[in-house]
Amino acid sequence: MNIESILIVGGGLAGFTVAQNLRSRGYAGRLDIIDPAGTPYDRPPLSKGYLLGDKDAAGIELAPASWFAEHQVGLVAATVDALDLEPLGVELSDGRKLRADRLVLATGGSARPLPIPGGDLDSVLVLRNREDADRLRSKIVPGMRLAIVGAGLIGAEVASSARQLGAEVTLVDPVDPPLVPAVGPELARRLHAMHADAGITVIHGSPVGIARTQAGHRLELADGQVVESDEVLVGIGIIPNTELAQAAGLETDNGVLVDANQRTSHPGVYAVGDMARTRRPNGTLLRRGEHWEYAMNTGATAAAAILEQELPVHGASWFWSDRHGTHVEGVGAMNGEGTTILRISAGEPVAAFRIAGDGRMLGAAAIDGGLTIKAARRIIDRGIVVKASALADPDMPLKKLAR
Structure with a gap:
């Protein structure tokens, strides 16, 4: 079938990347991105540069308006109410129906609510989009009290930014320390300790209730502790936005199910990003x-x-995060079966490598070590076996071991 039109539902990084790649690969047909926000923008700065005011709305756009005009990518600022599979297309909230030869779902996820009394209060803050960041930023003034539930990547980044803005921050998480599966226990402990060093109150506990008070909010923990705050932010992960797919009859299971081609159970519909789940x-x-x-x-x-x-062909998975002026990166799987080798500098762990029984590197994480992770990714992707003593040596550049 000749493909003359493609609709992308969702204007985050995944949806934008589809459009960008379609054009760079030679597709010349009609191409539209549907998203109520209009111009696609990047999400990671929302908890960092955008929240701090270092970047404005234009500064986080994935491409300027001129790019979309030059590459003939239409931007439809609307909400999709339903997917149509026969014929293929979408129904918009304003009543319009758009048809296409292919659909790409890139609807992302919604903030996971706390399943406790008060967890659904409309005053409880989350951070998933630019509007959420604007709302949060309007609340943060010097001296205000912010309680953050969830000390993972988003919670940690917001805690760092809010502290820079002068807020009194309390960070609550039932796991001590968070991020062990991502960076290993040693780096996780060091990263988590940075919060207290920055003047943040860190509490290891499980929330059981949130209530509105005259002064703000009251967060109750399972051990009886009470945290009084002006505002509460919840950052405990996401729920994939699969409602459109489910209503249309596409197969879902904690995400829209796709094959290695990102194709859903309908041959004309694809799904990408954090709402897609691969079925082997x-x-x-x-x-x-x-x-x-x-x-x-x-x-x-x-x-x-x-x-x-x-x-x-994509290499081992990679992520990064920033907190308190420190940059952390990870690649591969730090929780795979094997042993961990640490690099120690000035008495502190600066990098960790997860090694399988046959000597292959499974994963790596580093604090302020971007070049180390770049080399580690090459080692993982190529299956290079490196001596443990060399990995542990802080004076040995990892790029020499990746050749």
Whole structure:
């Protein structure tokens, strides 16, 4: 079938990457991105530069308006109410119906609510989009009290930014320390300790209730502790936005199910980003990816598959985060079966490498060590076996071991 029109539902990084790759791969047909926000923008700065005021709305756009005009990518600022599978298309909230030869779902996820009394209060803050960031920023003034539930990547980044803005921050998480699966226990402990060093109150506990008070909010913990705050922010992960797909009859299971081509159970519909979940040929389901690079990779794969071109090969998964002036990166799987080798500098762990029994590197994480992670990714992707003593040596540049 000749593909003359493609609709992308969702204007985040995954949806934008699909459009970008379709054009770079030679697709010349009609191409539209549907998103109520209009121009696609990047989400990671929302908890950092945008929240701090270092970047404005234009500064986080994934491309300027001129790019969309030059590449003839239409931007439809509307909400999709329903997907139509026969004929293929969408129904918009304003009553319009748009048709296409292919649909790409890039609807992302919504903030996971706290399943406790008061967890659904409309005054409880979350951070998923620019409007959420604007609302949060308007609340943060010097001396205000902010309680953050969830000390993962988003919670930690917001805590750092809010502290820079002068807020009194309390960070609550039932896991001590968070991020162990991502960076290993040693780096996780060091990263978590940075909060207290920055003047943040860190509490290891499980919230059981949130209530509005005259002064703001009251957060109750399972051990009887009470946190009084002006505002409460919840950052405990996302729920994939699968409602449109489910209503249309597409297969879902904690995400829209896709194959290696990002194709859903309907041959004309693809799904990308953190709402897509891969089903292997044997029926097993992989975990959804919820990081920036995964959005890019799935978008690039979908574009190639739609055009029936060779699929791109992606390296080991990679993520990054920033807090308190420190940059952390990770690649591969730090929770795979094996042993951990640490690099120590000035008495502190600066990098950790997860090694399988046969000597292959499974994962790596580093604090302020971007070049180390770049080399580690090459080592993982190429299956290079490196001596443990060399990995542990802080004076040994990892790029020498990646050759």
